[in-house]
Amino acid sequence: MSEEWEPKIIMFCCNWCSYGGSDTAGVARFQQPPTTRIIRVMCSGRVDPTFVLDAFLEGADGVLVTGCHIGDCHYINGNEKTKVRYEFLKRVVEEFGIEPERLKLEWISASEGDKFASFVKQATEDIKKLGPSPLKPEVVE
Amino acid sequence: MNVGECYIGWAVDEDVRKRGGSGGLVVATLAAALEKGLVEKVLVLKKHSTYDAEPVLTSDPEEVLASAGSLHAVPAALSKKIPYGVKVAAVGKPCDIRGMYQMALRQQFNLDDTYLIGLNCGGTLPPVPTRQMIRVMYGIDPDEVVHEEIAKGNLIFTTRDGQEHAKKIDELEEAGFGRRESCRYCIVKIPTNADLACGNWGVPKDKLGAATFVEVCTEKGVQLLTTAVDAGYVQVEPASDKSKEIRKKVEKAMLDLSAKWRERIFVPIENRLEFYREALRHCILCNACKEVCPVCACGEDSKCTTMPSSLETHNHEFYHLIRFLHIMDSCVACGMCTDVCPAEIKVSTLQARYSLPFQEEKGYVAGMKLEKPPFFEVE
Ligand SMILES: Cc1cc2nc3c(=O)[nH]c(=O)nc-3n(C[C@H](O)[C@H](O)[C@H](O)COP(=O)(O)OP(=O)(O)OC[C@H]3O[C@@H](n4cnc5c(N)ncnc54)[C@H](O)[C@@H]3O)c2cc1C
Numbered sequence: 001m002s003e004e005w006e007p008k009i010i011m012f013c014c015n016w017c018s019y020g021g022s023d024t025a026g027v028a029r030f031q032q033p034p035t036t037r038i039i040r041v042m043c044s045g046r047v048d049p050t051f052v053l054d055a056f057l058e059g060a061d062g063v064l065v066t067g068c069h070i071g072d073c074h075y076i077n078g079n080e081k082t083k084v085r086y087e088f089l090k091r092v093v094e095e096f097g098i099e100p101e102r103l104k105l106e107w108i109s110a111s112e113g114d115k116f117a118s119f120v121k122q123a124t125e126d127i128k129k130l131g132p133s134p135l136k137p138e139v140v141e
Numbered sequence: 142m143n144v145g146e147c148y149i150g151w152a153v154d155e156d157v158r159k160r161g162g163s164g165g166l167v168v169a170t171l172a173a174a175l176e177k178g179l180v181e182k183v184l185v186l187k188k189h190s191t192y193d194a195e196p197v198l199t200s201d202p203e204e205v206l207a208s209a210g211s212l213h214a215v216p217a218a219l220s221k222k223i224p225y226g227v228k229v230a231a232v233g234k235p236c237d238i239r240g241m242y243q244m245a246l247r248q249q250f251n252l253d254d255t256y257l258i259g260l261n262c263g264g265t266l267p268p269v270p271t272r273q274m275i276r277v278m279y280g281i282d283p284d285e286v287v288h289e290e291i292a293k294g295n296l297i298f299t300t301r302d303g304q305e306h307a308k309k310i311d312e313l314e315e316a317g318f319g320r321r322e323s324c325r326y327c328i329v330k331i332p333t334n335a336d337l338a339c340g341n342w343g344v345p346k347d348k349l350g351a352a353t354f355v356e357v358c359t360e361k362g363v364q365l366l367t368t369a370v371d372a373g374y375v376q377v378e379p380a381s382d383k384s385k386e387i388r389k390k391v392e393k394a395m396l397d398l399s400a401k402w403r404e405r406i407f408v409p410i411e412n413r414l415e416f417y418r419e420a421l422r423h424c425i426l427c428n429a430c431k432e433v434c435p436v437c438a439c440g441e442d443s444k445c446t447t448m449p450s451s452l453e454t455h456n457h458e459f460y461h462l463i464r465f466l467h468i469m470d471s472c473v474a475c476g477m478c479t480d481v482c483p484a485e486i487k488v489s490t491l492q493a494r495y496s497l498p499f500q501e502e503k504g505y506v507a508g509m510k511l512e513k514p515p516f517f518e519v520e
């Protein structure tokens with residue numbers, strides 16, 4: 001690694017809002033670092049906590065879960081469920097000794113391109129400060 | 142008889158009263174429930190030795206009566222033994238009853254059809270180390286033991302020759318023996334979530350060992366006890382205020398002791414990732430800890446057992462991560478996962494590092510009510 005280290009971030013985006021938010025960010029040409037690998041899901045409620053844990057075990061330096069603002073869920077209350085699950089998940093991740101900054105939950109609507117870009121920017125900066133994830137298996141760079 | 146009332150009671154049959162852990166009320170009540178058609182089956186422990194017993198689901202009142210006695214060195218998995226759609230009466234320690242609530246919550250059986258008799262519990266002993274303890278600390282052959290008893294902080298073994306051998310539990314625990322680790326920090330000592338909560342705390346001196354203190358906790362409890370009294374199986378008298386007071390006092394002393402042990406056991410850890418890695422390093426993914434867990438109802442195709450790949454060693458952690466996550470709101474800290482682990486990993490204490498503070502923060506104790514944890518409700 002001769003160049004500056006860039007984190008690998010897995011980002012879960014909801015089809016109805018934050019995925020659209022990423023489009024809006026692109027169309028409006030908001031600058032953001034190319035650190036994320038976006039996985040589109042139909043609802044943030046689809047993000048099983050095991051997806052997140054697996055991402056960490058497979059070498060992700062950070063995981064971002066994003067969905068519609070509370071009250072705006074396409075499936076009525078999927079994001080409310082995300083909120084409950086996330087609380088458990090955060091607890092396990094932190095107790096296991098993984099820095100809390102590596103896991104984030106944010107609500108981003110399809111029109112909030114600027115919010116999307118600045119969220120990715122901020123998350124990247126935070127994770128960069130921490131360096132590679134301590135859970136990274138030795139074979140993954 | 143009403144909910145909330147407390148009694149001192151015993152089995153009318155002299156032989157049952159004598160063989161009972163504390164007057165035989167529990168087995169007599171269970172047998173009456175069978176005889177009078179309140180239930181179709183009863184879940185009790187069939188004793189093989191002081192250190193070994195198996196849960197049996199029986200419709201034979203004689204087998205129920207034969208189970209009389211408290212087995213302190215037998216932690217048994219009971220919650221998964223209650224079948225769906227059968228009227229059952231079951232007995233168990235607080236952690237057993239709490240596990241049963243979790244199973245009912247997960248629709249494994251219907252709590253309305255189930256009568257639960259809870260036993261107060263100061264703790265259980267691990268069978269194999271206990272045999273060693275009897276050799277080392279008492280200087281006797283564990284196979285010579287015919288009776289065991291806990292009284293006034295002493296653990297007393299009676300041998301075949303009629304001799305009693307007593308030692309202070311505190312002393313045994315300082316020497317590395319004594320109760321299982323989870324029992325030392327257990328936070329429910331009187332199972333008021335059961336229909337009847339029974340124990341020897343608060344039994345007046347003249348009846349000690351020959352009667353049980355019973356708290357009637359629910360309408361089903363009223364039904365159980367009145368059925369047993371009306372059938373002539375059990376005799377009761379109201380518990381005096383003094384009895385109730387003593388029981389409360391001892392319970393408080395035990396809970397204070399638990400709090401002290403909790404501080405000793407759950408010391409803060411600097412590098413947690415390393416700590417968990419080291420602690421779980423020898424896990425062979427046998428899944429025994431999940432199989433025995435009284436609150437896990439996932440069955441065979443559970444996420445925690447099917448998702449980690451046995452080829453990729455780095456994702457072995459997955460199994461425990463999923464379990465820690467899944468059980469965090471419902472672990473009753475019974476300690477059975479530790480009991481069964483072939484790699485001698487203290488699984489339950491690792492789990493409790495997550496679940497105890499989490500449940501406490503949320504202001505609830507797992508397995509005490511049938512409702513889902515409050516924060517689980519999504520409108
Ligand atoms: C491990 C243990 C610890 C206890 N600690 C206390 C205490 O600290 N303070 C207190 O007031 N009371 C305690 N008790 C309760 C007390 O010993 C008596 O069980 C209770 O008073 C009822 O007495 P009994 O004669 O009516 O019960 P019995 O009529 O003798 O019936 C006892 C029933 O309990 C079942 N049983 C026995 N051992 C176990 C076990 N290990 N796990 C699950 N079920 C079992 C048997 O199958 C039987 O059906 C404890 C009981 C146990 C089993």
Ligand code: SF4
Pocket residue numbers: 234235236237262263264265323324325327328329474475476
């Ligand atoms: S965990 Fe609690 S209820 Fe269960 S055996 Fe130990 S002390 Fe008794």
Ligand code: SF4
Pocket residue numbers: 430433434435436437468471472473474475476477478479488489492
């Ligand atoms: S995780 Fe372990 S201690 Fe907790 S309920 Fe299950 S078996 Fe008992």
Ligand code: SF4
Pocket residue numbers: 423424425426427428429430431478481482483484485486488
């Ligand atoms: S019982 Fe022990 S070895 Fe088996 S899966 Fe559980 S922790 Fe691993």
